[in-house]
Amino acid sequence: MLTSFFKHKLMPAITFHNIEDVLPVTNALQEGGLDVMEITFRTGIAAKAIELVRKNFPEMIVGAGTLLNSEQLAIAVQAGASFGVAPGLNEKVIGTAAEKNFPFIPGIITASELEKALTLGCRLVKIFPCNLSGGIGLIRALQSPYAHTGIQFIPMGGINLSNLHEYTALNIVLAAGGSWIASEELIGQKGFDIITENVRCSIAITR
Ligand code: 3PG
Numbered sequence: 001m002l003t004s005f006f007k008h009k010l011m012p013a014i015t016f017h018n019i020e021d022v023l024p025v026t027n028a029l030q031e032g033g034l035d036v037m038e039i040t041f042r043t044g045i046a047a048k049a050i051e052l053v054r055k056n057f058p059e060m061i062v063g064a065g066t067l068l069n070s071e072q073l074a075i076a077v078q079a080g081a082s083f084g085v086a087p088g089l090n091e092k093v094i095g096t097a098a099e100k101n102f103p104f105i106p107g108i109i110t111a112s113e114l115e116k117a118l119t120l121g122c123r124l125v126k127i128f129p130c131n132l133s134g135g136i137g138l139i140r141a142l143q144s145p146y147a148h149t150g151i152q153f154i155p156m157g158g159i160n161l162s163n164l165h166e167y168t169a170l171n172i173v174l175a176a177g178g179s180w181i182a183s184e185e186l187i188g189q190k191g192f193d194i195i196t197e198n199v200r201c202s203i204a205i206t207r
Pocket residue numbers: 013065128156157158159177178179180
C-alpha cells in the first residue's frame with residue numbers, strides 16, 4: 001500500500017508553525033499536481049494540521065513525519081495520518097506501528113541499520129541524512145547487497161531541484177523527500193505560488 005502513495009516519486013516534508021498556513025500550502029501542493037505530503041511532528045500543531053488537511057482535502061494523502069516515540073505515533077494515527085516517517089530506526093516505534101497496522105517508514109543510514117529494518121519487517125526506509133552521508137554514492141553502495149531483498153529507499157536530507165534527478169533516476173528510490181518544495185522559510189513568506197511552481201518543476205524532473 002505504501003508504495004502506491006508516491007506516484008510522482010516525491011514526498012514534501014512540511015513543518016507548520018502557524019495553523020492558518022496549512023490549507024493554503026495544501027492547496028498549493030494540489031495545484032501543482034501533488035497528492036501526498038508529510039507533516040512533521042516538530043511543532044505542537046502537527047496533529048491539528050493533519051486533521052485539517054484530512055477534512056478539507058480528503059483526496060490528499062497525509063503522512064506524519066519526525067515520529068520519535070510511540071505516543072506521537074498514536075496521536076498521528078488518531079489525527080488520520082495515512083503513514084508515518086522517522087529520521088531514525090526505533091524498534092519500539094516500529095513495533096507500535098505494526099500493532100496498529102500503520103504503514104511506517106523508519107530512517108536508516110548504515111548497512112547494519114538497514115538489516116535491522118529488514119529483520120523488523122520494513123521494506124521501505126528513509127535514508128537520512130542522505131546527501132551529507134554520501135548521496136547517490138551511498139545509495140548505490142547499499143543497493144548492491146540489498147536490492148534483492150526488495151527494499152526500497154526514500155532519500156531525504158539535502159535534496160533540492162538541482163540534485164533531485166540523480167536520486168529519482170535510481171530504481172531502488174521509490175521517492176525523494178525533503179523541505180525544498182515547501183520550506184519553513186517559504187511558508188513564512190506566504191510563498192504559496194512558489195510552492196506550486198516548485199511542485200511543477202519537481203514533477204517535471206522526476207517524470
Ligand atoms: C527530513 O525531515 O527528512 C529533513 O528535514 C529533510 O531534510 P531537508 O530539509 O534537507 O530537505
